[in-house]
Amino acid sequence: MAELTNRELDILSREIDKQGLTYTRLQKELLDHLCCDIEARMDEGIEFIKALEEVRKELENDRIQQIQEETLLLINQKYRMMKKFMYILGTVAPSLLIVGAIFKMMHWPGASILITLGVFLLAVIYLPVFAMVSIRDTREKGKKVNKPLYIIGVITGFIFLTGILFKIMHWPGAGLALLVSVLIMVVFFIPFLVIHALRDKENQIQNFSILIFILAMMGVNIMVIALKVSKNVLVSMKVTAESSMVISGTLEASNACLLNQTSQPEQAGIISEKSDALDSTIQDIMAEIVLLTHEKNRSAVGTDHSIDLNKADYFDVGSSVSRVIFGDEKTAGKGEALVASLESYRDLLLENVEPELAESIDQLLYTGPMGEGQESWLSYNFNQAPMIGALNVLTNLQVSLRFLEGEVLRELLTY
Amino acid sequence: MISKDLLKGTLKTIVLKLLEEHERMYGYEITQEVERLTEGKVQLSWGALYPALHKLESDRLITSEEESIGRRVRKYYRLTESGTSAAREKIQEFIDFVTIMGRVLDTDPSLNLA
Numbered sequence: 001m002a003e004l005t006n007r008e009l010d011i012l013s014r015e016i017d018k019q020g021l022t023y024t025r026l027q028k029e030l031l032d033h034l035c036c037d038i039e040a041r042m043d044e045g046i047e048f049i050k051a052l053e054e055v056r057k058e059l060e061n062d063r064i065q066q067i068q069e070e071t072l073l074l075i076n077q078k079y080r081m082m083k084k085f086m087y088i089l090g091t092v093a094p095s096l097l098i099v100g101a102i103f104k105m106m107h108w109p110g111a112s113i114l115i116t117l118g119v120f121l122l123a124v125i126y127l128p129v130f131a132m133v134s135i136r137d138t139r140e141k142g143k144k145v146n147k148p149l150y151i152i153g154v155i156t157g158f159i160f161l162t163g164i165l166f167k168i169m170h171w172p173g174a175g176l177a178l179l180v181s182v183l184i185m186v187v188f189f190i191p192f193l194v195i196h197a198l199r200d201k202e203n204q205i206q207n208f209s210i211l212i213f214i215l216a217m218m219g220v221n222i223m224v225i226a227l228k229v230s231k232n233v234l235v236s237m238k239v240t241a242e243s244s245m246v247i248s249g250t251l252e253a254s255n256a257c258l259l260n261q262t263s264q265p266e267q268a269g270i271i272s273e274k275s276d277a278l279d280s281t282i283q284d285i286m287a288e289i290v291l292l293t294h295e296k297n298r299s300a301v302g303t304d305h306s307i308d309l310n311k312a313d314y315f316d317v318g319s320s321v322s323r324v325i326f327g328d329e330k331t332a333g334k335g336e337a338l339v340a341s342l343e344s345y346r347d348l349l350l351e352n353v354e355p356e357l358a359e360s361i362d363q364l365l366y367t368g369p370m371g372e373g374q375e376s377w378l379s380y381n382f383n384q385a386p387m388i389g390a391l392n393v394l395t396n397l398q399v400s401l402r403f404l405e406g407e408v409l410r411e412l413l414t415y
Numbered sequence: 416m417i418s419k420d421l422l423k424g425t426l427k428t429i430v431l432k433l434l435e436e437h438e439r440m441y442g443y444e445i446t447q448e449v450e451r452l453t454e455g456k457v458q459l460s461w462g463a464l465y466p467a468l469h470k471l472e473s474d475r476l477i478t479s480e481e482e483s484i485g486r487r488v489r490k491y492y493r494l495t496e497s498g499t500s501a502a503r504e505k506i507q508e509f510i511d512f513v514t515i516m517g518r519v520l521d522t523d524p525s526l527n528l529a
Contacts, residue, residue, distance in 0.1 A: 009486055026465065028481070028488040029442060033461055035487055036443035070466040 004035055008048050012038070015052075026071055079136055086129045093121040104168075107319050115168055123161035127154050143200075149192045156184045160221060167224055170314070182221050190214065234315045237388040242309050244395035251402035252279070258409040267352060268412050275405040278345050279398055280305075285324060285334055286394050292320035293387045307391075315388035325382040325390070335378045339367050345401065349408055357407055364400040422457065426467045428509050429459075431494070431502035434477060439493040442468065468492060476501050 004012070016031050034055065041051035100114030131150045138145045163177030193214065197207035255272065262268040287305035290297050293314045300312035327333030346365040350358055370380035381393045433448055434440060440448070446459040471477045476498035482489050494502060 003485075006486065025490075026469070029465065029490045030461065032441065032484070032487050032489050033443045033465075040447075067462050067465050070462070071469045 004039060004048070008038075009035065011052070015056075026068055030067070079133070082129055083133050086126065086133050089121060089126045089129065093118050093126055096121070112169060116165060119161050119165040123158045123165075127157045127161075146192070146196050149189075149196055152184065152188045152192060156181050156189050159184065160217070163221075164224065178221055178224055182218060185214070185218055185221075190218075231316075234386065234388055237386075237392050238309050238315060241388060241391045241395045244392070244399050245307070248279070248395065248398040248402045251399070251406055255402060255406045255409060258406060258413065262409060262412050264412045268409055271348065271352065271405060271408055271412075274345055274348055275401055278341055278401055281338065281341055282394050282398050282401075283307075285338060286391055288334075289320050289324045289387055289390055292323055293317045309388075309391075316386045318384055318386050320387055321382055321385050321390040325378065335382065339378060342367050342397070349404055352408055353411055357404075357411065360407070361404055364404060365397075419463070422459075423463070425509060426459070426463055427471060428505040430464075430467060430471065431476065431498065431505055434492060434494045435499065435502045435506075439480075439491040441489050441491050471498070 012034050013031060016027055016034065037055055038048065038051045041054065042048060046054070096114050096118030100111050100118055103109075103111035103114055131154050135145050135147070135150060159177050160181035163174050163181055166172070166174030166177060190211075193207075193211055197204065197211055200207055255275070259265075259268055259272050283305045286307060287301045290301050290307055290312055293312075294317065297312045297314065300308050300310075302308070323331075323333075325333050325335040325338075327335075342365055346361060346367075349361050349365075353361065367377045369375060370377055375383075382390055385393070429449060430445060433445055437448075442461065442464055446461070446464060449457050449459050468477070472479055472492070475495055477492045478495055479490050479492050482491060
């Protein structure tokens with residue numbers, strides 16, 4: 001049995017070093033293997049240098065490195081931890097989101113934290129870890145890794161999830177983030193994915209379902225962007241509510257003039273008094289709704305309960321409306337009382353007017369069942385209504401009552 | 416020569432089987448033994464063998480011990496307890512597979528591997 005000299009061993013050692021191995025346990029083992037191989041050849045009478053050349057020929061260029069890569073891939077502990085971590089995170093993050101969504105629905109405190117944490121874990125940690133694990137899995141199977149697909153996928157997913165989070169939390173920039181993620185998806189990600197799915201025949205079902213899922217997500221994304229339209233609706237509601245406030249204020253002033261000119265001061269006085277009472281009842285309800293919607297709306301409500309909508313926000317929030325109108329466990333709602341005062345006010349007006357005006361009164365101060373389902377007036381107008389929607393209904397009532405007050409006072413003038 | 420694809424799935428079984436028969440073996444010895452047993456028809460490349468060995472080791476089916484041979488270090492592998500039972504399972508599984516494939520491919524019915 002031939003045995004290598006120290007010099008020859010050094011040559012082989014350098015040969016292995018040249019390949020750039022970093023995993024020393026494998027390095028020693030491969031050196032021994034190489035030595036055995038060459039010794040066996042030398043036993044057949046081949047010179048060292050020739051044997052080395054033969055062995056070299058058998059090893060294609062980066063073969064040793066590949067062995068290292070594959071070995072590390074198979075045994076890497078970090079990778080296994082990562083995979084485990086991915087599974088745990090994949091369970092925890094969506095659970096947080098679901099619990100957060102339930103909290104949000106029930107208006108329990110802590111919903112925002114849960115949702116933010118859930119989305120953060122998904123976007124910042126789960127997505128990159130998933131990409132890394134998936135890339136290694138693909139390599140382990142000896143297939144080529146479609147790196148651009150993963151990079152674009154992670155970026156798109158990150159922007160998309162951030163956009164969703166911003167949207168839920170009412171932070172600025174949500175619309176832009178969602179739009180950008182849709183653009184990247186359409187322009188880069190989906191074409192890449194389709195090409196990848198067509199090429200990868202082995203995992204067709206898997207790829208197909210991922211594609212379907214992505215397309216569905218895109219649908220959701222576009223819908224969320226479309227929610228911006230509802231923002232425009234909110235703005236137009238705000239404009240209407242503002243002008244209603246101005247009109248009712250003007251009518252109130254002109255009604256005061258009418259009161260001074262009336263020939264029946266007693267009757268006119270009662271009507272004016274009742275009108276003022278109902279008007280301030282409605283104003284109080286509006287102020288309470290605005291204040292309850294969000295702490296930041298405090299500056300929008302004056303001490304006299306006048307409302308400055310330009311200082312208010314959270315127009316789309318509906319929880320305050322249902323709390324004030326329908327009440328909650330602790331306090332009774334003010335809706336029923338409002339309906340009662342509207343009805344008694346209507347009856348008072350009807351006692352004092354000609355039939356022509358009675359029709360308008362019935363129509364403008366109607367509080368009976370509404371809509372196809374014959375819903376009660378209260379739930380038709382206020383159930384699940386956003387703050388600005390409720391304000392719209394209420395300011396309109398104020399305009400109606402001031403208008404009718406004026407009409408009735410005018411009739412009293414002509415008598 | 417047996418194709419690499421066919422060999423890939425059975426490499427671990429071969430290693431476990433050899434280690435079951437020999438108390439301990441090192442990498443080069445395994446390739447030589449396989450070559451001898453198959454009369455040169457199966458040549459394990461070290462690119463296939465070492466990753467498989469390290470994988471088996473990280474799965475704790477085999478353990479290793481290093482021994483200095485002059486200035487070289489030789490790494491011997493031996494079966495662990497769970498490796499021994501895994502070896503039996505894998506071998507049985509493979510025998511079943513070959514028997515079934517024999518039926519499917521309608522080869523010599525007298526084929527007896529057990």
